[in-house]
Amino acid sequence: xxxxxxxxxxxxxxxxxxxxxxxxxxxxxxxxxxxxxxxxxxxxxxxxxxxxxxxxxxxxxxxxxxxxxxxxxxxxxxxxxxxxxxxxxxxxxxxxxxxxxxxxxxxxxxxxxxxxxxxxxxxxxxxxxxxxxxxxxxxxxxxxxxxxxxxxxxxxxxxxxxxxxxxxxxxxxxxxxxxxxxxxxxxxxxxxxxxxxxxxxxxxxxxxxxxxxxxxxxxxxxxxxxxxxxxxxxxxxxxxxxxxxxxxxxxxxxxxxxxxxxxxxxxxxxxxxxxxxxxxxxxxxxxxxxxxxxxxxxxxxxxxxxxxxxxxxxxxxxxxxxxxxxxxxxxxxxxxxxxxxxxxxxxxxxxxxxxxxxxxxxxxxxxxxxxxxxxxxxxxxxx
Amino acid sequence: xxxxxxxxxxxxxxxxxxxxxxxxxxxxxxxxxxxxxxxxxxxxxxxxxxxxxxxxxxxxxxxxxxxxxxxxxxxxxxxxxxxxxxxxxxxxxxxxxxxxxxxxxxxxxxxxxxxxxxxxxxxxxxxxxxxxxxxxxxxxxxxxxxxxxxxxxxxxxxxxxxxxxxxxxxxxxxxxxxxxxxxxxxxxxxxxxxxxxxxxxxxxxxxxxxxxxxxxxxxxxxxxxxxxxxxxxxxxxxxxxxxxxxxxxxxxxxxxxxxxxxxxxxxxxxxxxxxxxxxxxxxxxxxxxxxxxxxxxxxxxxxxxxxxxxxx
Numbered sequence: 001x002x003x004x005x006x007x008x009x010x011x012x013x014x015x016x017x018x019x020x021x022x023x024x025x026x027x028x029x030x031x032x033x034x035x036x037x038x039x040x041x042x043x044x045x046x047x048x049x050x051x052x053x054x055x056x057x058x059x060x061x062x063x064x065x066x067x068x069x070x071x072x073x074x075x076x077x078x079x080x081x082x083x084x085x086x087x088x089x090x091x092x093x094x095x096x097x098x099x100x101x102x103x104x105x106x107x108x109x110x111x112x113x114x115x116x117x118x119x120x121x122x123x124x125x126x127x128x129x130x131x132x133x134x135x136x137x138x139x140x141x142x143x144x145x146x147x148x149x150x151x152x153x154x155x156x157x158x159x160x161x162x163x164x165x166x167x168x169x170x171x172x173x174x175x176x177x178x179x180x181x182x183x184x185x186x187x188x189x190x191x192x193x194x195x196x197x198x199x200x201x202x203x204x205x206x207x208x209x210x211x212x213x214x215x216x217x218x219x220x221x222x223x224x225x226x227x228x229x230x231x232x233x234x235x236x237x238x239x240x241x242x243x244x245x246x247x248x249x250x251x252x253x254x255x256x257x258x259x260x261x262x263x264x265x266x267x268x269x270x271x272x273x274x275x276x277x278x279x280x281x282x283x284x285x286x287x288x289x290x291x292x293x294x295x296x297x298x299x300x301x302x303x304x305x306x307x308x309x310x311x312x313x314x315x316x317x318x319x320x321x322x323x324x325x326x327x328x329x330x331x332x333x334x335x336x337x338x339x340x341x342x343x344x345x346x347x348x349x350x351x352x353x354x355x356x357x358x359x360x361x362x363x364x365x366x367x368x369x370x371x372x373x374x375x376x377x378x379x380x381x382x383x
Numbered sequence: 384x385x386x387x388x389x390x391x392x393x394x395x396x397x398x399x400x401x402x403x404x405x406x407x408x409x410x411x412x413x414x415x416x417x418x419x420x421x422x423x424x425x426x427x428x429x430x431x432x433x434x435x436x437x438x439x440x441x442x443x444x445x446x447x448x449x450x451x452x453x454x455x456x457x458x459x460x461x462x463x464x465x466x467x468x469x470x471x472x473x474x475x476x477x478x479x480x481x482x483x484x485x486x487x488x489x490x491x492x493x494x495x496x497x498x499x500x501x502x503x504x505x506x507x508x509x510x511x512x513x514x515x516x517x518x519x520x521x522x523x524x525x526x527x528x529x530x531x532x533x534x535x536x537x538x539x540x541x542x543x544x545x546x547x548x549x550x551x552x553x554x555x556x557x558x559x560x561x562x563x564x565x566x567x568x569x570x571x572x573x574x575x576x577x578x579x580x581x582x583x584x585x586x587x588x589x590x591x592x593x594x595x596x597x598x599x600x601x602x603x604x605x606x607x608x609x610x611x612x613x614x615x616x617x618x619x620x621x622x623x624x625x626x627x628x629x630x631x632x633x634x635x636x637x638x639x640x641x642x643x644x645x646x647x648x649x650x651x652x653x654x655x656x657x658x659x660x661x662x663x664x665x666x667x668x669x670x671x672x673x674x675x676x677x678x679x680x681x682x683x684x685x686x687x688x689x690x691x692x693x694x695x
């Protein structure tokens with residue numbers, strides 16, 4: 001009881017640290033959730049263009065302008081060139097197209113006409129150019145058949161009228177679960193920070209040589225004391241987990257948290273909390289200085305969060321970084337969260353990669369416990 | 384009186400260096416035993432071996448009639464230890480620290496609260512009980528260190544240099560507290576290199592050097608080993624070589640030294656040496672500003688036995 005009481009008094013003395021990291025999770029985690037929002041809903045946007053037609057609006061030229069009207073948003077003529085330049089700069093207009101005189105004749109005879117184009121700098125300009133190029137390539141190809149202008153226009157219109165229907169087969173709304181994934185992946189940092197900082201500070205206090213000596217000469221069995229400390233560390237880690245789970249209910253919503261997906265997020269984060277606790281134990285055996293804990297915690301928590309894709313999605317990370325990340329528990333924790341987001345069904349085949357990740361996480365926990373025990377026993381030998 | 388501690392032929396080496404060399408001692412119930420010796424003489428090592436904090440090479444240690452071992456929790460329940468270095472939690476208050484260490488021995492909440500209050504009173508920290516260790520001065524921190532070691536009212540107390548780097552007021556407070564513990568029935572082992580503290584506190588003294596006992600006994604018994612009866616110190620502004628050599632002819636004088644205006648005359652035996660000295664100074668018209676006589680100290684004993692000062 002005495003040991004437990006001292007444990008929680010020391011933990012409460014560091015309550016500011018827990019509040020700070022929770023604030024970081026709520027602030028940056030929520031920001032992170034709002035960003036990178038990938039939705040299944042797709043709506044094509046037509047690029048805004050300006051067309052200067054110096055040719056007669058007949059035949060293939062009429063067809064071309066009609067095609068542009070259908071596939072782009074043609075803005076009224078900008079008479080003032082300066083205004084047009086400004087519009088291009090501010091991307092109010094993406095592309096400026098000048099159809100030269102004799103355009104319909106050139107195209108009918110198979111000569112690709114020279115069209116002057118000015119564009120803005122963004123990707124939409126390239127898209128607009130593709131739209132223009134698509135018409136010209138098709139028309140040039142048909143022109144080789146030596147068709148009449150009327151027939152050529154008809155054939156091109158018919159070809160370009162064909163549309164491919166794209167249907168997203170996935171039943172999973174990755175936008176919906178993406179929020180939860182980003183919350184729990186960001187929690188990689190805060191769980192590590194809260195668990196490592198507090199447990200390390202407490203354990204370093206108890207592990208100080210003079211305090212250890214005093215405990216060793218007391219009538220309390222040292223094994224019993226270690227068990228009490230371990231039990232309290234576990235209670236603390238579970239409390240951190242429950243707290244972030246409860247916060248998850250508020251931030252993500254009960255619908256996801258109470259689903260099978262939510263259960264996987266919860267189990268995964270619990271296993272990660274257990275692993276973080278053992279990491280904290282290991283660090284507390286290696287570091288004797290409380291001032292060094294914050295530095296080391298930042299290296300571990302921030303480092304693993306960056307390397308394992310907790311902050312930046314793994315697909316943006318270089319292969320070499322991801323290859324190294326495989327030796328860190330955080331990688332498997334974050335990877336599980338990412339897999340949950342795209343989980344189609346709850347059959348064994350779909351769940352197996354997730355189960356495998358969890359087994360690896362447990363493996364890390366066991367391995368760290370063994371290493372910590374070896375170091376701890378060596379340290380206990382004062383003589 | 385019963386023997387509380389019996390140490391027989393204790394030997395402890397660090398590689399080639401023998402820290403404790405075939406040391407045997409007994410501590411009797413209710414006494415304050417002083418372990419006196421210079422730094423590195425083996426005091427703390429001996430204490431750590433007795434407390435089963437260190438494995439030793441040879442020997443046997445029994446406390447309260449039972450063999451001491453790391454898992455001898457029944458013996459440990461009756462022991463209190465105050466280590467040389469301050470061992471407290473920075474995150475706990477003065478009261479919280481004493482309560483924690485007392486709680487390792489005493490489970491009952493009401494009893495513990497009483498014991499903690501008693502310990503606070505003993506070391507004079509009642510007004511500081513809600514402060515944190517970092518808010519305390521060095522002396523108060525030492526007092527807290529003592530309170531943490533003795534709050535559970537142990538029957539046997541080990542105090543390892545508890546007054547190192549302590550201001551005079553705190554030192555007096557600590558020494559008074561230790562006397563009070565003895566008066567309450569505790570047996571105390573007090574290690575120090577301050578001979579004055581040993582003379583004030585200890586019923587019996589063991590002088591250690593290089594891990595061996597070089598002398599053992601009461602203060603008077605040890606001083607009898609010094610082979611000197613009295614030291615007379617005189618502050619004399621000016622003294623000619625002839626006058627100086629004249630002091631050596633005084634009856635019972637063993638040694639004379641004169642340095643920086645201070646004349647020291649050592650008498651091997653005899654009484655009324657001070658009176659004879661004054662008479663000699665008068666008859667030879669030697670002006671002096673101050674004169675006093677001292678009985679031999681434990682430092683003189685140590686000097687006699689080892690040829691070096693205790694604080695060397």
